[in-house]
Amino acid sequence: MSDETPPPPAQAxxxxxxxxxxxxxxxxxxxxxxELAMLCCDACATWVHPPAPVCPGCLGMQLSPKALSGRARLxxxxxxxxxxxxxxxxxxxxxxxxxxxxxxxxxxxxxxxVEPLRMQADPDAFIGMDVRVVFEARDDDIYLPLFEPxx
Amino acid sequence: xxxxxxxxxPLATGERVACIxxxxxxxxxxxxxxxxxxxxxxxxxxxIADAGxxxxxxxxxxxxxxxxxxxxxxxxxxxxxDVQDMLRLELDWFSGGxxxxxxxxxxxxxx
Numbered sequence: 001m002s003d004e005t006p007p008p009p010a011q012a013x014x015x016x017x018x019x020x021x022x023x024x025x026x027x028x029x030x031x032x033x034x035e036l037a038m039l040c041c042d043a044c045a046t047w048v049h050p051p052a053p054v055c056p057g058c059l060g061m062q063l064s065p066k067a068l069s070g071r072a073r074l075x076x077x078x079x080x081x082x083x084x085x086x087x088x089x090x091x092x093x094x095x096x097x098x099x100x101x102x103x104x105x106x107x108x109x110x111x112x113x114v115e116p117l118r119m120q121a122d123p124d125a126f127i128g129m130d131v132r133v134v135f136e137a138r139d140d141d142i143y144l145p146l147f148e149p150x151x
Numbered sequence: 152x153x154x155x156x157x158x159x160x161p162l163a164t165g166e167r168v169a170c171i172x173x174x175x176x177x178x179x180x181x182x183x184x185x186x187x188x189x190x191x192x193x194x195x196x197x198x199i200a201d202a203g204x205x206x207x208x209x210x211x212x213x214x215x216x217x218x219x220x221x222x223x224x225x226x227x228x229x230x231x232x233d234v235q236d237m238l239r240l241e242l243d244w245f246s247g248g249x250x251x252x253x254x255x256x257x258x259x260x261x262x
Binding site for chain 1: 186188189192193196206237238239
């Protein structure tokens with residue numbers, strides 16, 4: 001049995017997993033260390049995400065993965081009610097969060113540890129709230145960065 | 152044999168006032184182990200530098216066959232939007248294969 005991949009936690013929903021490549025591996029695997037990592041320009045320290053070969057700030061081509069704090073702000077969200085993917089059951093919150101390290105450094109993600117219907121009923125009470133990264137470990141050493149409210 | 156009619160005056164079209172002011176080439180080879188988009192960036196930045204320009208001078212992109220190559224992956228590298236987004240270019244015009252459908256692309260660019 002030891003050669004079998006352990007199943008994901010019982011509470012984790014089915015997900016279609018990303019294709020891990022050399023360019024994005026740092027992002028999908030950094031959760032193993034409990035960190036959220038993105039590319040950062042060696043020359044001017046601009047964060048770059050999604051991964052790109054050139055810094056949009058200074059056009060430098062030396063970019064290295066660096067750990068972020070994992071803290072972010074909820075920019076906007078929507079509550080999905082349609083069952084698009086069997087096993088990935090609605091309702092769930094699709095959110096755009098902005099990492100505290102840089103204006104415009106945003107991630108589309110899911111919020112967890114929230115009540116989707118409560119958020120839908122009063123969105124203005126939630127937009128702008130502080131959130132932090134939590135990781136959902138999946139097969140193939142993929143750690144999906146999700147976000148939860150800062151208690 | 153004399154010409155049947157006098158030669159026409161040159162048309163004031165783009166091709167008469169265009170010039171190649173800079174060129175750039177990326178690394179070329181099999182299994183370079185580099186992101187294809189990085190090769191595109193290398194060539195674009197080399198061409199801009201060769202022309203003595205900066206990123207802010209670039210107002211248009213022309214490419215062929217263009218992004219996604221009409222459903223034939225591997226046939227081409229980056230398309231217009233890939234390059235525009237990567238280099239954060241502010242474009243007034245563009246033309247490519249799938250990006251601008253044939254002659255309509257020229258019409259759209261003049262509007």
